[in-house]
Amino acid sequence: xxxxxxxxxxxxxxxxxVEALMRSQADGHHPDLRTALxxxxxxxxxRIRPSLTLLIGKMLGASKDRLIILAAAIExxxxxxxxxxxxxxxxxxxxxxxxxxxQWSPGATVLTGDFLFARAANLAADTNSLPVxxxxxxxxxxxxxxxxxxxxxxxxxxxREDYFKRIYAKTASLFETSAYTAAMISPVDEDTVxxxxxxxxxxxxAFQIVDDILDFTGEQSTVGKPVxxxxxxxxxxxxxxxxxEKHSDDTDAQALINGxxxxxxxxxxxxxxxxxSNAIQISQDEACNFVQLALNGIHxxxxxxxxxxxxxxxxxxxxxxx
Numbered sequence: 001x002x003x004x005x006x007x008x009x010x011x012x013x014x015x016x017x018v019e020a021l022m023r024s025q026a027d028g029h030h031p032d033l034r035t036a037l038x039x040x041x042x043x044x045x046x047r048i049r050p051s052l053t054l055l056i057g058k059m060l061g062a063s064k065d066r067l068i069i070l071a072a073a074i075e076x077x078x079x080x081x082x083x084x085x086x087x088x089x090x091x092x093x094x095x096x097x098x099x100x101x102x103q104w105s106p107g108a109t110v111l112t113g114d115f116l117f118a119r120a121a122n123l124a125a126d127t128n129s130l131p132v133x134x135x136x137x138x139x140x141x142x143x144x145x146x147x148x149x150x151x152x153x154x155x156x157x158x159x160r161e162d163y164f165k166r167i168y169a170k171t172a173s174l175f176e177t178s179a180y181t182a183a184m185i186s187p188v189d190e191d192t193v194x195x196x197x198x199x200x201x202x203x204x205x206a207f208q209i210v211d212d213i214l215d216f217t218g219e220q221s222t223v224g225k226p227v228x229x230x231x232x233x234x235x236x237x238x239x240x241x242x243x244x245e246k247h248s249d250d251t252d253a254q255a256l257i258n259g260x261x262x263x264x265x266x267x268x269x270x271x272x273x274x275x276x277s278n279a280i281q282i283s284q285d286e287a288c289n290f291v292q293l294a295l296n297g298i299h300x301x302x303x304x305x306x307x308x309x310x311x312x313x314x315x316x317x318x319x320x321x322x
Contacts, residue, residue, distance in 0.1 A: 060186035175204025228271035
């Protein structure tokens with residue numbers, strides 16, 4: 001399997017159209033919103049979510065114009081969540097570039113995120129599909145509820161069910177929506193729509209698990225934040241869960257099991273232990289299992305370039321490196 005983004009090839013021109021539509025959302029508004037949007041869109045990223053929407057919609061015969069609008073709505077919603085996330089987390093860098101909140105006041109940053117949410121909703125409405133609008137609205141509610149739960153209820157919690165609910169809300173829900181809504185506006189039956197929804201869910205779960213692995217396997221100079229930063233914030237992710245399940249006699253693991261939040265020395269010790277254990281590989285295997293389910297689900301689709309691109313996308317997700 002390749003670690004490059006070969007899945008982008010069939011939709012490269014469409015992605016450019018999506019970005020142009022996203023940039024146009026600041027037209028007629030305050031010039032600083034244009035500046036902010038340009039900054040956010042120039043910060044890189046593989047545009048995985050809109051690519052997912054475009055690939056599925058093209059494979060299933062959706063209208064190109066509606067797909068461009070839907071993909072722009074999806075990516076603008078994602079961008080808005082990143083603006084608020086960076087502010088909440090106090091992140092000064094994203095993908096090696098300065099975040100909006102590192103340059104603007106908290107108030108201006110919040111308002112910019114709100115503007116992007118509003119424009120994303122407007123684009124979703126432009127698909128002229130009430131079911132799509134309902135799914136879009138529900139997804140935003142799931143994401144926000146997940147963030148609130150993470151802030152107030154998930155700290156220092158060693159619980160597999162809580163973890164999977166959290167990564168669904170944080171990440172997989174938008175992947176699911178990206179795939180689901182593309183199928184919804186395509187001329188296909190309900191079984192195919194549900195197959196695509198499940199594909200999006202499964203690769204979304206894998207995506208976040210791999211992100212959580214990279215949080216342990218990267219180096220601070222590359223990641224731009226301390227290794228094991230989630231655990232340092234009290235968030236127990238899958239590699240930590242696997243380690244704790246296998247090493248419950250570890251005094252630091254035992255403290256977490258007992259509901260205690262660890263001090264810096266304990267966290268550094270636990271992060272090093274996780275990095276040296278097989279918990280990383282076990283977590284990677286779990287991400288690969290989600291991807292295999294996704295691949296199995298689309299196996300009956302016509303074997304063409306677009307299905308191959310969806311297979312490449314699923315495989316890329318578990319092959320990602322820093």
